[in-house]
Structure formats: C-alpha cells, structure tokens
Amino acid sequence: MVAVHIKQLEMDKNNKEIDLIALAISILKEWKFMARFVVIGAIIGLVVALNTPKQYKSEVELAPEFSSASLGISDNLSDIASTFGINLGGNTSVDAIYPDLYPDIFTSTDFIMSLYEVPIRTTTNDTPRPYLDYLLKESKVPFWNYPSMWLKSMLAKTKAAGGKVGATDNYYISKTNWDIIELIRSLVTCSVDKKTSVITISVIDQDPLAAAILTDTLQNRLQSYITDYKTAKTRIDIAHYKKLVAETKDKYRKARSKYIASSDGNQKAYLMSTKAKTEDYKNEMDQEYEIFTQYLAQLRLSEARLQERTPAFTVIQRAVTNQIPVSTPRIITMILWVFFSCAIGVIWILYGLEFYRNTIIKKT
Numbered sequence: 001m002v003a004v005h006i007k008q009l010e011m012d013k014n015n016k017e018i019d020l021i022a023l024a025i026s027i028l029k030e031w032k033f034m035a036r037f038v039v040i041g042a043i044i045g046l047v048v049a050l051n052t053p054k055q056y057k058s059e060v061e062l063a064p065e066f067s068s069a070s071l072g073i074s075d076n077l078s079d080i081a082s083t084f085g086i087n088l089g090g091n092t093s094v095d096a097i098y099p100d101l102y103p104d105i106f107t108s109t110d111f112i113m114s115l116y117e118v119p120i121r122t123t124t125n126d127t128p129r130p131y132l133d134y135l136l137k138e139s140k141v142p143f144w145n146y147p148s149m150w151l152k153s154m155l156a157k158t159k160a161a162g163g164k165v166g167a168t169d170n171y172y173i174s175k176t177n178w179d180i181i182e183l184i185r186s187l188v189t190c191s192v193d194k195k196t197s198v199i200t201i202s203v204i205d206q207d208p209l210a211a212a213i214l215t216d217t218l219q220n221r222l223q224s225y226i227t228d229y230k231t232a233k234t235r236i237d238i239a240h241y242k243k244l245v246a247e248t249k250d251k252y253r254k255a256r257s258k259y260i261a262s263s264d265g266n267q268k269a270y271l272m273s274t275k276a277k278t279e280d281y282k283n284e285m286d287q288e289y290e291i292f293t294q295y296l297a298q299l300r301l302s303e304a305r306l307q308e309r310t311p312a313f314t315v316i317q318r319a320v321t322n323q324i325p326v327s328t329p330r331i332i333t334m335i336l337w338v339f340f341s342c343a344i345g346v347i348w349i350l351y352g353l354e355f356y357r358n359t360i361i362k363k364t
Helices: 002-029 031-051 075-082 099-107 109-113 131-138 143-155 175-187 208-265 272-309 330-363
Strands: 056-065 188-192 199-205 312-317
Touching (some): 031 330, 056 208, 099 188, 099 208, 109 175, 131 175, 175 188, 175 199, 188 208, 199 208, 208 272
Antiparallel strands (some): 056 199, 188 199
C-alpha cells in the first residue's frame, strides 16, 4: 500500500510538471501577442513616470533636554521662597502636553493653517512667496487628476465666510480649504522615539529647497509652541508681579515723601500729637516697603522659574536640501507597468484567448 501511494504521488507530481510546461509552451507560442502587451505596458509606464512629479524629503532631528523644573517648581526655588515667608508649594504638576502628543500638534487645523504665510523659496525661483500660493500655483499635478479636480471645482460651494481659498473663519472651513489642509497634513510628519525621546520632523515636497525651508520653519514653530505652553503660567505671574511691584513702589515713594516732609518740618516740635503723626508716617512707609520687597522677591523668583521652565532643544540633524528624490524611480514605475501588462497578457492567453476563438470567432 505504501509503494502504491508513493507511486501515485510521483504521477501527480509529473502531471503538475507537464501542466506547467504546457502552460509555458502555450504562452511562448503567443510571443507576438505578449510582445504587444509588453510594448503597451512600457508606453503606459513611460507616460505615468514622466507625468509623476518627483518628491524630495527633508528631515530635522531634535533632542529635548528635560529638567526637574519641567514637571513643576523646583525644590531649590521652594527653599529660596521659604526664606521670604512665601509658600510656593512642593507638589509637582505633570504637563498636559508631553512628547507623545507632539504629532497631534502638527495635525491640528490651526497649526496647519498657520503655515499658509510661511515664505517659501525654490531651487528655480529665489523670490520668497507664501507657502499657500506656492502650493496652488507651482505644484505639478498629474494629468489624470485633472478630471477629478475639475469636478471638485464645479461642485465646490463658495460662500462669503471661508469660501475664498486661504480665508479663515473660527468655525466654517470650505471644502477647498479643507482639501488644502489635508494636502499639507499628508506632506508634514512628526514622530517621537519613545526610547530616546528624539523628535523627527519631515516634509515632502516637489522642490528640495522648499522642503528644507518648511522643515526648518516647523522646527522653530514646534519649539515656540512648546516653550509658550510650558512658560505661559510663569509669564502671566511675571506680568502680574511687575504690575504689583510698580504699584507698591509708587505707594512706598509717596509714603516716604510724607514721612520725610513730616520729619523735616517738625524737627523742633514738642507736641506728642505731632510726633505721633510722624511716627504713623514712618510705620506706613515701613509697611509699604515691606510689601514692595515681598512682591519684588516674588518677581525675581518668577523670573528664575521662567528660566528653569524654558525647554532646551539640541538639534541633532538640521534641515538641509536632499537632492535624492524619495518618490518611486521612473525605471521602477516602467518595470511595474510592464509586469502588470504581462500578467494581464498571460491571463488572457491562458483563459480568455481560447474562449474568444472558440465562441466569438467561430460564431462569426
């Protein structure tokens, strides 16, 4: 039984080999027909390759430097404040925006729309112009996208609020503007390495210089965004304390002027009421001075806290032009189309050609 089973397997194997050889022979017999598919695929691939714009990528890598103050008020500041009788609190607070959320910042609508006015230069035109104008007027579009673009333009509804390209509204965004936002989102990327916390910002564009300029702008915008967020509360405190320092300093000067005038004018006075009045002016002056010095100390502490909370970024790789395109090479595009065309030809020879000859041709 075992020998019979092995013999049967060998026969099945030989039959499969014969079938594959027969299929290959049937395909080779139609080599002229296959040559047409190869030529058609090569022509289509050449047209697609020549009409597909090249794309270039620029990247920048940042390493944020973390400090103990980035999570809250440092212990050193609390110790210094305690010497002035000020309680800054020892509890630390975690930032609401941490590195894992940086990519979400890039995809936000407000952040994307803020890039409209970024001045862009290209390798062929050194004149700065807004990024939005560059996208609308200078970006190359494959010809096969023209019908869909024409249809969208015919169906797009233009309204007074947000209907104009590039116009902004707090709530309404037109279909045209939304398409532009989605386009920029597809070109801009931000990623964070969870192990090293290295931030990678990349931009893909049809011009290498435009990609590098926008990448550098995004780096600066992200740094400013994070810095503004982390220092917002401290900057508000500084402005508040500056106002209080100015007010209390003015009150102290007025109280000091009253005390000096009363003291100088009543040096030979013997009445207790006069001396009491001078003493009251002195107490008022001392009180205003004490309040003034306390607010001044808090102002100095807030300024020190601002310095500690300001994040620092180390640029590992700055934005530079990349002359090697990241888009699919044209020769690869042609090969893929030739392969796809040959696959259709093989399927037609094996399954469609015989049916065509036996049914349609014979009937006619």
